[in-house]
Amino acid sequence: xxxxxxxxxxxxxxxxxxxxxxxxxxxxxxxxxxxxxxxxxxxxxxxxxxxxxxxxxxxxxxxxxxxxxxxxxxxxxxxxxxxxxxxxxxxxxxxxxxxxxxxxxxxxxxxxxxxxx
Amino acid sequence: xxxxxxxxxxxxxxxxxxxxxxxxxxxxxxxxxxxxxxxxxxxxxxxxxxxxxxxxxxxxxxxxxxxxxxxxxxxxxxxxxxxxxxxxxxxxxxxxxxxxxxxxxxxxxxxxx
Numbered sequence: 477x478x479x480x481x482x483x484x485x486x487x488x489x490x491x492x493x494x495x496x497x498x499x500x501x502x503x504x505x506x507x508x509x510x511x512x513x514x515x516x517x518x519x520x521x522x523x524x525x526x527x528x529x530x531x532x533x534x535x536x537x538x539x540x541x542x543x544x545x546x547x548x549x550x551x552x553x554x555x556x557x558x559x560x561x562x563x564x565x566x567x568x569x570x571x572x573x574x575x576x577x578x579x580x581x582x583x584x585x586x587x588x589x590x591x592x593x
Numbered sequence: 594x595x596x597x598x599x600x601x602x603x604x605x606x607x608x609x610x611x612x613x614x615x616x617x618x619x620x621x622x623x624x625x626x627x628x629x630x631x632x633x634x635x636x637x638x639x640x641x642x643x644x645x646x647x648x649x650x651x652x653x654x655x656x657x658x659x660x661x662x663x664x665x666x667x668x669x670x671x672x673x674x675x676x677x678x679x680x681x682x683x684x685x686x687x688x689x690x691x692x693x694x695x696x697x698x699x700x701x702x703x704x705x706x
Contacts, residue, residue: 584636
């Protein structure tokens with residue numbers, strides 16, 4: 477089946493630094509990838525839709541300049557949290573689909589636990 | 594009113610019990626209905642999906658969708674300790690915007706040996 481690899485699984489960084497999270501589709505090409513954020517006991521919140529070769533589409537309330545998304549190839553999307561602060565600490569998850577436009581065919585990465593100290 | 598409501602639990606059952614997990618929703622445009630299982634500190638894993646109303650069975654899991662009541666369910670028969678996880682319902686529309694999933698908060702399930 478489709479596999480999405482997300483790296484790193486856990487990162488601790490100092491306040492003010494930037495952190496890059498990678499999301500790779502290992503055995504399929506993904507023109508669209510999605511980035512979610514999950515707080516404890518809360519549902520997954522879609523942050524942005526990453527489109528290969530074009531700008532990402534951000535959800536309302538998500539700061540574009542803080543959460544930089546790059547989708548340089550059909551198998552790789554990156555999320556960079558810039559000038560991280562403790563309130564950015566969260567669980568970030570990416571997902572991708574080999575089937576464009578179909579709501580159910582999504583594979584999720586294993587997530588990245590970000591802790592900003 | 595939130596688009597998708599899901600009782601967060603926690604739900605604790607003995608091994609072998611039948612588990613019923615539910616979600617309600619308010620957006621009648623939802624056509625695809627999914628259940629994901631998420632183990633601690635891992636990404637969600639798709640368990641089942643259903644298009645429109647009806648039932649779908651896969652091994653010990655049965656998904657039901659009642660669009661007239663805007664209510665979906667996941668049943669787990671002969672529950673096992675390995676089923677202990679958080680279960681998330683998710684939904685999407687058909688056509689434009691169908692790629693956007695709306696999730697419930699998730700129900701944390703513990704199956705006690």
